[in-house]
Amino acid sequence: MTPPPFMATTNDIVEIVVTSMRDAFLAVTVFVAAMVLLFSWLQYATSGRFVEYIQEKKKLQPVIGALMGLTPGCGGAIVMMPMYARGYVTYGTVVATLIATLGDSAFVLIGAAVADSKFIAPLLAVHAISFVVGVTWGYLVDMTGTTPYAPLGRFGPTIGQEPPQIEPESESPLDDLSREVPEGLGYKILHQGYVLWWAVTLVGLIFAVLLLVWSGQDADYSLELNYNPFTLDGFITWIGLIGTTFSVILYVAQKNWFADDTEATIGDKLHSMRETMVHAASETAFVTFWVMIAYLAFEFMLLFSGVSEQDMSHYGDGVIAVTVAAIIGLIPGCGPQIIAITAYTKEIISFPALVANAISQDGDALFPLLVRHKAASLWATVHTTIPAIIAGIVLLIAGVNP
Numbered sequence: 001m002t003p004p005p006f007m008a009t010t011n012d013i014v015e016i017v018v019t020s021m022r023d024a025f026l027a028v029t030v031f032v033a034a035m036v037l038l039f040s041w042l043q044y045a046t047s048g049r050f051v052e053y054i055q056e057k058k059k060l061q062p063v064i065g066a067l068m069g070l071t072p073g074c075g076g077a078i079v080m081m082p083m084y085a086r087g088y089v090t091y092g093t094v095v096a097t098l099i100a101t102l103g104d105s106a107f108v109l110i111g112a113a114v115a116d117s118k119f120i121a122p123l124l125a126v127h128a129i130s131f132v133v134g135v136t137w138g139y140l141v142d143m144t145g146t147t148p149y150a151p152l153g154r155f156g157p158t159i160g161q162e163p164p165q166i167e168p169e170s171e172s173p174l175d176d177l178s179r180e181v182p183e184g185l186g187y188k189i190l191h192q193g194y195v196l197w198w199a200v201t202l203v204g205l206i207f208a209v210l211l212l213v214w215s216g217q218d219a220d221y222s223l224e225l226n227y228n229p230f231t232l233d234g235f236i237t238w239i240g241l242i243g244t245t246f247s248v249i250l251y252v253a254q255k256n257w258f259a260d261d262t263e264a265t266i267g268d269k270l271h272s273m274r275e276t277m278v279h280a281a282s283e284t285a286f287v288t289f290w291v292m293i294a295y296l297a298f299e300f301m302l303l304f305s306g307v308s309e310q311d312m313s314h315y316g317d318g319v320i321a322v323t324v325a326a327i328i329g330l331i332p333g334c335g336p337q338i339i340a341i342t343a344y345t346k347e348i349i350s351f352p353a354l355v356a357n358a359i360s361q362d363g364d365a366l367f368p369l370l371v372r373h374k375a376a377s378l379w380a381t382v383h384t385t386i387p388a389i390i391a392g393i394v395l396l397i398a399g400v401n402p
Helices: 010-056 058-070 075-085 091-100 105-115 117-143 185-217 232-254 263-269 273-305 309-315 319-328 335-345 351-360 366-372 374-398
Strands: none
Touching (some): 010 058, 010 185, 010 273, 058 075, 058 117, 075 091, 075 366, 091 374, 105 185, 105 273, 117 374, 185 232, 232 273, 273 335, 319 351, 319 374, 335 351, 351 374, 366 374
16 A cells, blocks of 8 residues: 655755755766767767768668667757758658657666666667667658658648758758857856866766776665765765756756757857867756756655655556657657656666657757758657557567566
């Protein structure tokens, strides 16, 4: 029987807030930061070659699009959107890219795998499934002649008319990406505060790795909640609090509440290594904020409802959970998706539900597509949600849970 909820004390609430802030930074942020920086640098170093290659290899476009979507973060997927608007890639390539991308929520899963090896298999499995489904569905979309104006392909009516192709003015589709305007308080905070944020994150990464080592040496080891900065546990706690606080400041400064990557930020990152560092910090801060929100939501739900995590996990399995996870994926932006992925890392939802959300969600890539091609952005959400529900139910029936 579920125990009745009880009145929480101020100390209970403060402890949950402090612990959530500390753990969000030390268990997620520091590892996400390293991965974001790595993949942002790879995009900065190789994006031009990717663009040239995909223009030349028409038959491989859904495969290449899925590979671009597979890269953690939203940058790879966002780059594909102006290419579709220019007519360089097929609609099936867009669908393959959006299915394969996990957006910034991929970093949450990567961070969980770094901290706990039991998440390595689900991490690899969800990416492999998303890639295979993305490529398969992308080719199927192209083979059936499915487009935003023929959403059922050759099997249904045509809705409206495809607009005439506009001849591009520049040579590279990357030139279509807008650039940030260097003005405003938020811009100054990001471009001056990112160095301090990286310094705190580096210190946090060192202690996060040490915590993993200490936990491996002693299974009973746990970090105590201590506010004295002159003790080891207290110092680590303050690093977590300061790191999360800085992350929230950067999150607020960027003024993008549900999506961190935009065409402007991607355009800046692809043209400057300094901007790559700035926006890697901004992107990680975005992930940190939403992970903290997820932690707080779960902990307060448990505190005030009296329901245990084991009780909650019963609601995260089954066809309804798969369908709800896929519907959450319809929401544009990475914020809600980070909460969904965090729910999996806390064992609230099942692996089939995780896959359904991963396939359905489009990350931040839907926003530039919405600006350039409203019909495509509308139907792309539908065309990615259908395979999401199918894949989730198939995995559920097969009992797959790596």
